[in-house]
């Protein structure tokens with residue numbers, strides 16, 4: 597590389613990593629065949645947000661722009677897999693109010709992540725409920741009425757709040773079901789519980805991904821990073837998340853809004 601090229605890369609690289617890519621949202625989609633899904637839910641669009649990390653690094657006006665774009669073509673169902681905030685309680689009211697603004701005729705559901713608990717889990721939970729987002733705390737809920745889709749939410753694993761057995765209580769093997777969890781490492785107990793499909797986040801995809809190598813580091817003991825994985829009979833999607841930790845940096849790892857289109861077999 598020439599000197600001019602090196603100077604250019606040294607100048608533009610940081611501008612890209614710290615200024616451009618953290619706000620360049622990737623809108624990803626996936627079709628998912630859900631065993632037992634009734635015809636009335638065929639084609640329903642489930643929007644999946646994760647790891648928003650509202651904070652000085654991820655201001656509410658950025659999230660508000662994403663919410664406005666979502667509402668241009670509202671999903672049928674909204675699910676959020678934790679880490680709404682990073683560590684600052686003052687963001688709880690604003691972020692939950694924004695999430696409550698998302699239109700979703702079949703409902704809005706969330707589980708919490710480790711950062712929510714480190715900030716103030718009960719306060720995040722109460723604020724979500726106040727804004728019409730149901731916190732699934734080791735429990736399940738019917739979407740589209742009884743016999744529709746069982747949305748199961750297991751609480752955060754890192755802070756020891758998870759109880760998958762309680763979350764799965766009463767869920768029949770033949771029922772259409774999707775598990776929400778924060779950490780991808782829960783795929784191992786989820787597969788033992790014969791969960792067919794799980795959505796999660798937590799890793800942020802690593803935030804910095806080197807070409808031909810992948811993430812430098814992720815908070816997954818089992819090495820999960822981003823995208824689709826399978827463990828035994830369980831398929832899982834790891835969302836890269838919308839926000840970042842305090843260091844607002846992303847490289848080859850754009851923030852993500854994921855949509856799952858539910859297909860009846």
Ligand SMILES: [Fe+2]
Pocket residue numbers: 647649679709711798799800837
């Ligand atoms: Fe996170």
